[in-house]
Amino acid sequence: MFVVTPFEMRKIDQRAIEQFGIPGIVLMENAALKVVEVVDRVYRLKDRDRVVVLVGAGNNGGDGLAVARHLFLRGIDVEFFLLAREDVVLGDAKVNLDVVKKLGLSLSLVQDEDDILRLEQSLKSATLVIDAIFGTGLSRPVEGIFAQVIELVNRVAVPVVAIDIPSGINGADGHVMGIAIRASHTVTFGYPKRGHLLYPGRRYTGELHVVPIGLPLDSAQSIGVQAFTLDVNEAAGMLKERPAEGHKGTFGRVAVVAGSTGMTGAACLCAMAALRSGAGLVTLGIPASLNDILENKLTEVMTKPLPDNGTGCLQEEALGDILDLVRDADVLAIGPGLGKSGAVFEVLRNILGRTHISIVLDADGLNHISRDINLLKKHSGPVVITPHPGEMARLTGLTVAQIVQSPVEVAQKFSQQTGVVVLLKGATTVVCHPDGQIYLNTTGNSGMATAGSGDVLTGIIAGFIAQGYEPFDAAVLGAFVHGYAGGLAAEVHGQAGMIAGDILETVPLALKNMYNLLGKHCKSWSHGI
Structure with missing residues (x-):
């Protein structure tokens, strides 16, 4: 299968949206459904289980909000923590934020030390964490409240499913951008990213699940992707x-x-x-x-x-x-x-x-x-x-x-x-x-x-x-x-x-x-x- 860089993946998404008219919100919804499929297959959550979803302001956060919605509608106890002000969540991510708020999901903002303490208490009683803080486009070191949250998640012994890539891993080369989520499983969309396969990112990724989200089949070839990996087949x-x-x-x-x-x-x-x-x-x-x-x-x-x-x-x-x-x-x-x-x-x-x-x-x-x-x-x-x-x-x-x-x-x-x-x-x-x-x-x-x-x-x-x-x-x-x-x-x-x-x-x-x-x-x- 082809392996892409974050830049190449953005071109692939852009082509799907602009050339084929596939709305970004549809790709986001497809991505969320595939994440839920993996969660169902691996963890078989029940009504008494609790899931904590960590959400950033970008499209990765939007994926996480859509995942939270689907789990909530299946009867799972879901709490999501937004690591940003609500007014900076835009586009398709905002659409999903508005939906989960109307559904009545438990929302907490993480902006100071008190919020970190509240998150810690929630994590201690959680069955699973969904990591949707940063996507594959991260290009600067993780600092401040984000670093504190990631350090806390790594310290608390709760399994983590990362959406697209563990937050803090550079999608292009697998480098740790200061600190990164140690995921048990990572669900990525369309194609694996180089950061999933190169160390140390590969170690943080856990088991990698590459899932389709409705992109045109010739997406990688159309933009000249030249990197690939092989499975045994x-x-x-x-x-x-x-x-x-x-x-x-x-x-x-x-x-x-x-x-x-x-x-x-x-x-x-x-x-x-x-x-x-x-x-x-x-x-x-x-x-x-x-x-x-x-x-x-x-x-x-x-x-x-x-x-x-x-x-x-x-x-x-x-x-x-x-x-x-x-x-x-x-x-x-x-x-x-x-x-x-x-x-x-x-x-x-x-x-x-x-x-x-x-x-x-x-x-x-x-x-x-x-x-x-x-x-x-x-x-x-x-x-x-x-x-x-x-x-x-x-x-x-x-x-x-x-x-x-x-x-x-x-x-x-x-x-x-x-x-x-x-x-x-x-x-x-x-x-x-x-x-x-x-x-x-x-x-x-x-x-x-x-x-x-x-x-x-x-x-x-x-x-x-x-x-x-x-x-x-x-x-x-x-x-x-x-x-x-x-x-x-x-x-x-x-x-x-x-x-x-x-x-x-x-x-x-x-x-x-x-x-x-x-x-x-x-x-x-x-x-x-």
Whole structure:
């Protein structure tokens, strides 16, 4: 599904109102009904339950007032608190304010310390809180009475359903604007917002419910939205069918150049992940003095000893053998565990300048290429890079803090500058195409923050490219499958004790589940290519 910014969402709403004549009050009413549906499904409120609705002056507050009305008319004890003067509530929100006042709902204004105390007493006896203070357009820090109310709600142990986005979260980037509501559930309209999926906003959002409110079906496409995310059905729709008459060559050849003394595990994980993701043949180029170890560890992966002068590290003399290795391959995965040897840079420089092969570049490969990122621009074939924030810092000259603060902007800018697909790893992994497409991945868990996890991801992406997926699609699908497999592994092992090998072993099950979905009811997912 598409993912929008608050600015894009305003354009979508404006188009629906002005071009199609859908009144704003109708969209507000539809939104309120959908929020009530979620509340009914999750909490199954009864007559004795009490709901406190926190209302701001804008359209988000109007949504909250409409929700309060519907709950009240169902016999629920509803009290709403208005965090503004009545005279500043305008437009569609005022229409709903006038209605709930005429219906006789309990209204309290929150403007001073006494009002805060009254709200606290009400919250202590509440079953549920509806957060309709701020919407997705918040652009300034939360201060004053608003901050006091949010702090109070977070302190009182009552579940919160946020309307559109938890108040205090920036809808564009997920930043906390001073303080923010910690929601149990968030109901958003039309499309998820970037602030729902990027941390820390994702943590404050709780369970996200994306609901339709009657917008034209082509709304996102019509204004050129380029960001998207996938659920498991949509990801399954990206999978290619595997022809019954296929053979090893049908499913592609992967060359892997990886490993050095002390880091043979990275090479093994990467090579096996390429096989586990469906590639037909995988050959691992490994420093010759380590070849016996890899021959012992790997059964299905072929190995190619590379001259290393007994060092256990890649040497420049290996370049000719590596060029031979990639000549018959569909994709090269290079970098995991290669170490700090200066020969790695020379090998990369020559590969990028002398071949046309698709390349997935990770780990030590990225650290070396950071010496001259212009080499990425010179490669005539597709390149996918898979940095974590530390590696991205070396590539860009930014600090890790700057990258974590603005992952989408950093990845998108680097992708457009260099012409490569950038997969920036994180709790929400970001994948950017040079043409501006952005994928936000939400699969995975903290158990995947373990040595070797990234090597598995590199192998999965290479395996998909070998099978004929476009590099961007391979990176998107690879990120999804990697995280999905991590979720399956966590179900067995728990997050604290997971290791990269657990992720590797569940990749086949992840793909099996997805292919089963594809066979049952999935349609191919298009994200605007």
